[in-house]
Amino acid sequence: MLTTDQRKTLIHVSGMDIELERRGRGQPLLLLYGEEGLEPEAPFIDELAKHFEVFIPSPPGFGSSERPDWISNIDDISYIYLDLVEKLALKNAPVVGFSLGGWLAAEIATKDDSFISRLVLVDAYGVKPGGPYDRDIADFWCLHPSEVLKLKWHDPEKGKRDFPSMPEEKLTIIARNVESLARFCWEPFMHNPKLKRRLHRIKVPTRLIWGEHDGIVTPAYGKAYADAIPGAILQVIPGAGHFPQLEQPETFMAALREFLR
């Protein structure tokens, strides 16, 4: 089996170098990972690669992608990804986005969904259903780290990471991912106020898959998100928090396979 790094290349798009990983053979599938950057090693990706050629780009400022100074939010990144899709000539591709990547997938689809066969948003950020006094998305930057762990994971033990034992290159990517997340998503916090008004433009079949115990963006948040996308259905995965693909990989894959079939 190839290691992750051997499959990674840099691709020049929108005037910057974007890291792109490709795995498997078959129909193309665009996978947009979340802000944690820990997911690319998860077994479910290899599972997907048995049936698809999985394209995994890293957004500007994440992984080893450049972060040009002019980029200020996820809306900006969605245009860069449209350039990337054009360059890769992706057609009839499922798009699966997790967390921050789900938000990015929704932004892309509101602008151009002609290359997308099916859209899957997993515990995605991006909208604010409530009013000014509502804390729609848990404020993970203002909560104690142990509290955040409990909100993100159904079983917080699964979310613990032994950072001191990780190689420095990996920690550098993690630290930079965190910084980039803050750069793009600090204010408005984890959403684009315009996105809610654009979601009606998504015309492709859309499925939202959500961890039942996600305390960061709850299933109620997922329901409000789904209600704004024509024909979208919310599917809740029991025994999982913000990362159903990691906490309940089998149930998650079954749901995904069923929708992508």
Next chain:
Amino acid sequence: MQAWHFTEMPYPHVPQGDALPSMRVTIPSKLYDPKIGSDLYNRYLDEHVIADELGLNIMLNEHHQTATCLDAAAPLMAAILARQTKKARICILGNPIANRGDPIRIAEEMAIVDNISRGRLDVGIVRGVPYEVFAANTNPTQTLERLWEGVDLIVKAWTSHDGPFNFEGRFTHRRVVNVWPRPYQQPHPMIWITGSSDYDNIKKVASRGYVFATFLQPHDKVKLMFDAYRSTMADHGLPGGAGMAFMPLVYTADTEEEAEKGAKELTWYMQTKTPPQFRNPPGYVGVETNVKALQGAYTGRTDAVRAKGMDYLREQGVLMYGTPDSVAKQVKRYYDLVGGFDHLLMMQQAGFLDHKRTVSSMTLFAKEVYPQIKDLPRTVMQKAKAMA
């Protein structure tokens, strides 16, 4: 050497130690009693007026959502003191420009205070400490950029006298900038900028001829910071007059025992707690530093310093206390260890240290310590002279 009196204007009457999860950001205001608070405001202002009468300068600062600092709007205190004091220079250190977000308003406020005080104002402009970004919701990855865009805009606004100019920067857009009044001091009041071990930033401060200030840091670190400042100043051939400022906690008394008691009360400030999520907002420091944090380099560091106690703080120069001769000696020692500096910013009040004992320490300092250190040469001026 110039000496400055400073208190952060604390409201210490809150649960102490572990009884309070956080002294900052989230501390509920039900813990604030306006009757006690109004007395404290007036008392701290009185002490600044006394500082003026004693021949000391005055330093003010501001913090938000915290019991450690009741001064949430330093320009207001500066405005009061501009009228109530006669001779003292007044330095706001500083205006947290990244968090306030409106440089032009700061330019106006400072110009007004400069006029009312007839040119006694020094204008500190700071990026703001980490936990402050939460109160203002400033993007923590851009506070330095905001600082410098704001500083340059303020100076341009103060020194433009022929009608409006246009400014469309990254963080501020104004198409008709035309500040009234112009400052009393010409071309503009001295600017002070704070910092720590970010040498690029220190060099930027030096190359523009502004004062560089740092707080409560051990002498070996400060030496490196001041060296960076001095060498940049020399490289640019600047004549000096700006200089470097350092803040320790200072308590002066007639006996060593009394001084130790007072100093102990000042260390209340070092015990104030901030929960981890507010200490290091994402991107406030660089990736390299955050990698070290993930590796556990800073875990328990604050507790370790606390555990080492007063002797350690005194050796480091962060805490200076004793009889007048002893305090003078400690200032001179620090001066020598860091290669000289220009402004001694003294936190002479913190925590529960009461009015009587605060004034007693201030008075002894002004009368018996200050004369011993006043003539310590302004290092920057000296270097410039040596070069000429």
